[in-house]
Amino acid sequence: MCENKQAPPPTRRTFQERAIYVLAGLLNGALGIPALAYIFVPAKGGQTEEWLEAGAISGLPDGRPTEVSFKRTRVDGWRVTNETATAWVIRQGNSITAFTALCTHLGCAYHWDHEVEKFECPCHTSFFSKDGSVETGPAPRALDRYETKVENGTLFFGTVVEGESV
């Protein structure tokens, strides 16, 4: 092998440069990948899937949307709380529809307007008809609903089903 004695051997310089990049790359990977997982992978625990009791159906007027409150357990990071939530429920004979309480546009609470017979969101004036479909306004989809069931005259809410897109 012939090597230049004056300058440092080029092979060693190349080796050192490569080693710096490889080691720094490994290091950044070993830190960066778990860090991204830590930030973006959802936490293991979560909302428990169960039927939530929402009172007796006998109190619900026939055909008129009524705001019903119910208790639910909310898992919020390290905090587990018992909170009161509401839903808009319409009983028509034996069929029951329950809409979640928030507008599908940007999450404001909407209300039933008795005079115009529509759900009205005060934030950006989205209007929904009694069956939850969008009539006017910026809402991108019909109102979301809870799965419902009735046992011994008591109403239960299940999982949320997203409303149909406009």
Next chain:
Amino acid sequence: MAPFIEQALEAVDERTGLVSFVKEFFAEDIPASSGWHQVFGSIAMFLFQIQVLTGALLALNFSPSPPEAYLSVQYIMNELTAGRMMRGLHHWGASAMVIVVVLHMIQVGVWGAYKRPREATWMVGMVLLLLTLGFGLTGYLLPWDNKAYWATVVTTQISGLPPIAGAWTKEFLGAADGTVGALTFARFYTLHTMLLPLLTVGLIVFHVILVRKHGVAPQPGDENKPTKKFYPGQVFKDTTAIFIVFTIVFLMAVMIDAPLEALANPADKEYIPRPDWYFLFLFQILKFFPGVWEVVGAVILPTIAIVALILLPFIDRSRIQKVSQRKLAMGIAAFGVIAWSGLTTAAIMTTPKIERPQATPAQLAGAQVYEANNCSVCHVVNGVGEMIGPPLNGIGARQSKEEITAKITNPQGTNPESAMPPYALPPEELDNLAEFLMSLH
């Protein structure tokens, strides 16, 4: 390099000077004698970056207030992907940083690199060492477990020992009344995540500027040899050393969980508090100073040692010698390490084992269920906990075991307005928990 990249770099450099700055930084001339013994500063800087990164990541999921702080640490450890690793990196990285910063100081001290004109570099470095210890002291409280609580009670008491300044320090740390709670926690958190990091970043920049201003300290004989370039030779050594240290810290983070004891319990009179390992020698020194002399061991001696170290460049004003001739410096460093090891070992050996009062196995298991579910976030037992729900001492006299278990599984069953979440515990755990609650008088 592709021509468009070169053009882009040139355009950036013309406007910011950043590219030339980086080039000049790596093209620094360093003396012929420099080598592996000078890697510690770079490792310390790297470890500080790890602490900043993992600290910020932990803060994303941390509730900086007791007792929820404890719950959020549990959440990080048990619920989040790589949460254990992030806390492990922060915990073991902190220990590694203390070791590396001290090794950096010993290397500079033994080689005599603090001598004129590098006195300011040394003094700034000493302040950085103290800041590193300050991070350890303030970070210790944040998991809000028993260890955190009791060690900080002792720390804040010690901070109150010096006349006049002691009272102010205790006031500043929110511990004027001798207790540790929400106020002290907020002060420690602010120090740990805002004030100390800002100060440290500023002083690291100043430290590095000073190192560059004076250049790496030469040894006698270097003047006759050609200088070397920082890149790639020394950068390679630094990177290799950083990689080795990182591998150790990483493996520890993966294999050994950062400890998290039971929730802080100010009523736990059996708990024996001990500081983190790097403070054990100070703790051991305290034992040698009875009564009124305590302030000597706790405050005066450490202060003298720190001031002497800061002023070392002015105490030792001899000319630069080869490291092999610096026998006295080596002796002092060796004495320091041996004394530190001896005191630390003595502190570990004299730590008594914790003995708990006897209870039935079911009650003991129930107490663990109580702790594991963090009931004290809402209930008070033996004076510990929050008053959100009813205190639980004496509940056995008011309610039957069946009533208690019913309330735990379905709190809204007896009281629809109850804010308590239902706990779906396995039957055995539920039974043990009820046994424990029944035993509280």
